[in-house]
Amino acid sequence: MPEFTSRRGLLFGTAAVSAGALLVGCTSNETKDDPAANDQPAADDKPGKAVTIGFAGPQADHGWLNAINQNAKSRAERYEDVTLEITEGSNDTAQQIGQIETLINKKVDVLVVLPADGKALTQVGLKAMRAGIPVVNLDRIFNSPQAYRCWIGGDNYGMGLNAGHYIGEKLKDKGDARVIELAGLDNLELTKQRTQGFDDALKNYPNIKKVARQAAEFTVESGQAKMAQLLQAQSDFDALWNHDDDQGVGALRAIEQAGRDDFLMVGGAGALSAFQAIKKDDGVLKATVLYPPTMAASAIDLARALGQGKGVGGLAEFEIPSSLTLYSAVVDKDNVDQYMATGFK
Amino acid sequence: MTQPVSPPRDSIDKAPAASGPPAWRTMLFRADVRTLSLLGVLAALILIGGVTKPDEFLDTRNLQLVLTQASVIGVVTVGMTFVITSGGIDLSVGAIVALASVWATTVATQEYGFVGILFTAVIVGVGCGLVNGLLIAYGGMVPFIATLAMLASARGLALQITDGSTQVVTVDAILDLGERDAYVLGIPPLVLVFALVTIIGWLVLNRTTFGRRTVAVGGNAEAARLAGIDVRRQRLYLYLLSGLCCGIAAFLLIVLSGSGQNTNGNLYELDAIAAAIIGGTLLSGGRGTITGSVLGVLIFTTITNIFALNNLQSDVQQIAKGAIIVAAVLVQRRTASTT
Numbered sequence A: 001m002p003e004f005t006s007r008r009g010l011l012f013g014t015a016a017v018s019a020g021a022l023l024v025g026c027t028s029n030e031t032k033d034d035p036a037a038n039d040q041p042a043a044d045d046k047p048g049k050a051v052t053i054g055f056a057g058p059q060a061d062h063g064w065l066n067a068i069n070q071n072a073k074s075r076a077e078r079y080e081d082v083t084l085e086i087t088e089g090s091n092d093t094a095q096q097i098g099q100i101e102t103l104i105n106k107k108v109d110v111l112v113v114l115p116a117d118g119k120a121l122t123q124v125g126l127k128a129m130r131a132g133i134p135v136v137n138l139d140r141i142f143n144s145p146q147a148y149r150c151w152i153g154g155d156n157y158g159m160g161l162n163a164g165h166y167i168g169e170k171l172k173d174k175g176d177a178r179v180i181e182l183a184g185l186d187n188l189e190l191t192k193q194r195t196q197g198f199d200d201a202l203k204n205y206p207n208i209k210k211v212a213r214q215a216a217e218f219t220v221e222s223g224q225a226k227m228a229q230l231l232q233a234q235s236d237f238d239a240l241w242n243h244d245d246d247q248g249v250g251a252l253r254a255i256e257q258a259g260r261d262d263f264l265m266v267g268g269a270g271a272l273s274a275f276q277a278i279k280k281d282d283g284v285l286k287a288t289v290l291y292p293p294t295m296a297a298s299a300i301d302l303a304r305a306l307g308q309g310k311g312v313g314g315l316a317e318f319e320i321p322s323s324l325t326l327y328s329a330v331v332d333k334d335n336v337d338q339y340m341a342t343g344f345k
Numbered sequence B: 001m002t003q004p005v006s007p008p009r010d011s012i013d014k015a016p017a018a019s020g021p022p023a024w025r026t027m028l029f030r031a032d033v034r035t036l037s038l039l040g041v042l043a044a045l046i047l048i049g050g051v052t053k054p055d056e057f058l059d060t061r062n063l064q065l066v067l068t069q070a071s072v073i074g075v076v077t078v079g080m081t082f083v084i085t086s087g088g089i090d091l092s093v094g095a096i097v098a099l100a101s102v103w104a105t106t107v108a109t110q111e112y113g114f115v116g117i118l119f120t121a122v123i124v125g126v127g128c129g130l131v132n133g134l135l136i137a138y139g140g141m142v143p144f145i146a147t148l149a150m151l152a153s154a155r156g157l158a159l160q161i162t163d164g165s166t167q168v169v170t171v172d173a174i175l176d177l178g179e180r181d182a183y184v185l186g187i188p189p190l191v192l193v194f195a196l197v198t199i200i201g202w203l204v205l206n207r208t209t210f211g212r213r214t215v216a217v218g219g220n221a222e223a224a225r226l227a228g229i230d231v232r233r234q235r236l237y238l239y240l241l242s243g244l245c246c247g248i249a250a251f252l253l254i255v256l257s258g259s260g261q262n263t264n265g266n267l268y269e270l271d272a273i274a275a276a277i278i279g280g281t282l283l284s285g286g287r288g289t290i291t292g293s294v295l296g297v298l299i300f301t302t303i304t305n306i307f308a309l310n311n312l313q314s315d316v317q318q319i320a321k322g323a324i325i326v327a328a329v330l331v332q333r334r335t336a337s338t339t
Helices: A002-013 A015-024 A063-077 A093-105 A122-130 A156-171 A189-202 A220-233 A245-257 A272-280 A295-308 A336-342 B021-052 B060-085 B093-104 B113-138 B143-162 B172-176 B189-207 B209-219 B221-226 B231-257 B268-278 B290-309 B314-338
Strands: A051-056 A082-086 A110-113 A135-138 A150-153 A177-183 A208-215 A239-242 A264-269 A285-290 A323-325 A330-332
Touching (some): A051 A093, A063 A295, A093 A110, A093 A122, A156 A264, A177 A189, A220 B060, B021 B290, B113 B231, B172 B231, B221 B231
Parallel strands (some): A051 A110, A135 A150, A177 A208, A177 A239, A239 A264
């Protein structure tokens, strides 16, 4: 993992260069100084048949999405037999459909798609599959299982569940404990799933009551504004679950400005700043529930395995599985060092 | 509906009283009715807040909070009021706030500390305003299109600078300004800046030649030109002013949130236009009121505050916000037509 860190540093350092590379879809001819060959890929590392992978993702206007792109690119670079055709990220459904159709026309061997909206992009996923191009559906899921060969993504419900259990265990001996929730964008399906998981977990702890919930917008600004209001509304509570570490930067600022430290906070996603705060342990943030951007690197591994007709190392199956749900691990002071290198900025 | 008021040609550069006592008195009275109806809406909201959450709402800290949260968008709205009064529109304010905030919080700038960040934010804001102004005044572009182009490119540039990541501020002098220790007589510094911008904005619009020219250009640009006003230069200055306000707002947002992010200032353009419109500024130009705009901002911020205190969800908040815009405008139309 330390090698991975230095590689990330390099990548972030040359962000402008990468952006240029992204535009021209050129990734394969960069210097191969790859020291990260010893962490475990999904399929085996031995060079095989040359595979061209088309990658279409949403606009990286958020730390996590940027990390997704970086993970996909750096993983593809380490395979000599992989060529990555990357399209410019877009949040516009029509534009993303057009980009995927271009990749289909270019006859890439495998497609990796992180749709801005899974439901809206189902048709183009079907089109690719019918054209004989296997699709690895990353994270936001298509409506029909026919539209992808393999799905890999995070577990939003599991994030809520694990955050709820972590808080539940911390407060289980406290009578009449009060918990509040700072949710993400309310018009996203994933926000509802995170809240549902959280509520379900809290049902195991009858002494705990969720007294307030406000939705922010995954941005620092909204996190600060909504948290400031929540703190004013709730003069006394024991724990806070915040769905997203980016808006958490704003939430922590509001908490600091209000001079409050009488509760514990659990974040979500796994940003570097959150890991650093957890490690330092001088504030309310005690843990964060992962939604790992490394899933993009794994998606590249799966796409390569699909292109080369390989299975997954460590499993008895000859084929790769049809779906892989990542675990939403809780990172706290005890295990934060292990995850530090995966933290995104 | 009242008609846009275009001052007589010979009176544009003179005091408003010169346009004759009866008309002047009617204008003042109308303005008062408008302000009063807005104050009425605000009072009703305060009553609702006080009844539903007496302990949390009627609390000094809450007052500080509401005013602080109104500050950033409030400063933007003052600039927007000038632009709309002149018959223009600035759709790029939110994007300029985003660009100014991320540029001012890049690591290189943070090395120069407080002053570096402040100046960068203001210069970027003014620079964007300059581009808008030149395109509109001398390039002959429609304000809607020019500022729409600025919206797109400033957001894109902000995204490129940050690469999607959040720029956390490490300059203590900036962070301290947002802390409770920095309050002057219980007033947060952000609110003081907002108040100062409001007062200066009011004075400039109502008591200076620049203000009268702005109203004249918005009322009838051709008449203003014939009256000897350099309409193009006036328009350039107005977009510069809006950009300046965005730069100041970006700095306030950096102090408030302790960071710069490319998503900053999201939908500010709509909030600022809505606040100016319910405040009584005519979208077609020729009439503008800083007091009304600021009351509009306070009404929106108070609604958000009351909703959050009562733990209402965002869908309900949005519906109610829309309803209040409609109600406020309808009330104004009624009061305006009966006078």
